[in-house]
Amino acid sequence: MVLDFLPYGSELFAGIIILVSVAIAKLFNLLLSRYVHRLAKRTESQLDDIALVAVQRPIFFGIVLGGIFIAVRYISLLAAYTAEISMGFSIIFTLYGLWFAIRVTNAVIEWYSTEISAKTKTQKDDQFLPIIKKVVMGVFGFIALLMVLGQFGIEITTLVAAMGLGGLAIALALQPTLSNFFSGAYLVMDRPIRIGDYIELDSGERGTVDDIGWRSTKLKIFGDNLLIIPNSKLADAKIINYFYPAKPYTFTVNLGVSYASDLDAVEKVTLQVAREVLKKQGTGRKDGEPFVRFKAFGDSNIDFSVYFQVKEFMDKFVLRHEFIKALKKRYDKEGIEIAWPTRKIFYGDAEVLRSFKK
Structure with missing residues (x-):
């Protein structure tokens, strides 16, 4: 290679690779903006538009990151640190994949929220989308953490087993809270009650459902006071819903x-x-x-x-x-009489009573 005869030729070549990768990334970005976005706007669904916006930046940085990864291999001064550099890039690519997955997931959830959920009559999806989003983010983050720890030589199997035992101990300690949480999920999914419904419990309490939380449900009762009921109790109670299935x-x-x-x-x-x-x-x-x-x-x-x-x-x-x-x-x-309890009493001699019985 001609550059090998120049001072710092390998470093110069690495710089050229990085510049080329940036140019390719910008060209790709330009193609997405001018042509692909135009094609996406012609479709009825907003999914492709939202997805393109979500992946545009990750693709740009992904191309640049790939160029840097290739360029570093040509720098002779870093040849002694090949193993460390490989580990570093493995961690960077793992975090990049996490970022990419999160942006795509957010795009899909945003599309569902604006295009699908908005057209449905139920509020279940509106209430569950934030929870689904947090759960998915947690799963992605957990997988990324395990991959990063694996790069550092930490035994993942042992860690998972330890976390399993720790999770079991935490679950036992938080049993009442978890019971209320899953009961709240049941109330939201099955919807025996909804916010604004007037209900009566088997214990006699009545009120308007003011809020359904993940730990408790609030009823607005007489005097504008709030009755707070743990979801686990409410899920097991017999409920009369005066607004369901219809208000009349x-x-x-x-x-x-x-x-x-x-x-x-x-x-x-x-x-x-x-x-x-x-x-x-x-x-x-x-x-x-x-x-x-x-x-x-x-x-x-x-x-x-x-x-x-x-x-x-x-x-x-x-x-x-x-x-x-x-x-x-x-x-x-x-002149219509509303009578009250009355009794007729007969008294007299025995002869009169016998004649009355006859």
């Missing part, structure tokens, strides 16, 4: 009228009042009319129920309040 809710108001009442008149008046209150409150379903069902001959009353269909569970409280007030006023006006 049917509830009853139980009533009773005296045996002397005209039941046809009672039904007519009760329905009139129910319709008036529903119209005034504006909380009834458009396709849901109130109706009356007589149920039983009670001890003092003829028992019946009025059924209301409202837009959501919380509407029932004010509606029931206004209905009871309006119905009492209307019954008083119509």
Whole structure:
């Protein structure tokens, strides 16, 4: 080689290789920007556009890094350090591969988030994408760490076994926390409850779901207070979700009228009042009319129920309040008696009692 006859000829040749690699990297970058990007923009999917942006810088630095790796081999002053240089470049290439993989992964997640997840009705993917991203980054980082440690001659098998035992000890110590974590994952994936749902637990607590975290779930209860429930407890609880699968809710108001009442008149008046209150409150379903069902001959009353269909569970409280007030006023006006428990007592001589029994 002609350069071998020049002072520092090998170093000069190495410099030329590096310059050529930089020129090739810039040319490749220019081709990507001017031509490949134009072709990518013609496609309907954004995946190729996002992927090209993600790999453009890694490819540039990868070509330059490859040129430096080749150039270093021609520098005679470094010939005595070949083993050390090879180890150093192995570590650099490992970190480069980690960087490349992270950028590609981020690009795919970004594409899924903007193009796929945005079109879905569910929020599962929105909640899980950050977790998936962190898990993938952790796996890539762990693999890269093992490869780097292997370059330093550290026995990876022994390290993995030690980490396994250490992980088992940590898992046992963090069992309650991990239980809440996986219960939170179940709540997010299975979605028996969602943020904004009004729920009732088997223990009697009621409230609106304010937040579903990885350790606990928060319910906003009466008085704007927060009830914080560990996810492991919530996952095992029996839950009534008043907003799932739909918000419309049917509830009853139980009533009773005296045996002397005209039941046809009672039904007519009760329905009139129910319709008036529903119209005034504006909380009834458009396709849901109130109706009356007589149920039983009670001890003092003829028992019946009025059924209301409202837009959501919380509407029932004010509606029931206004209905009871309006119905009492209307019954008083119509002379309909709401009886209270009464008993008839007979007393007298034995002859009168025997005649009554007959």
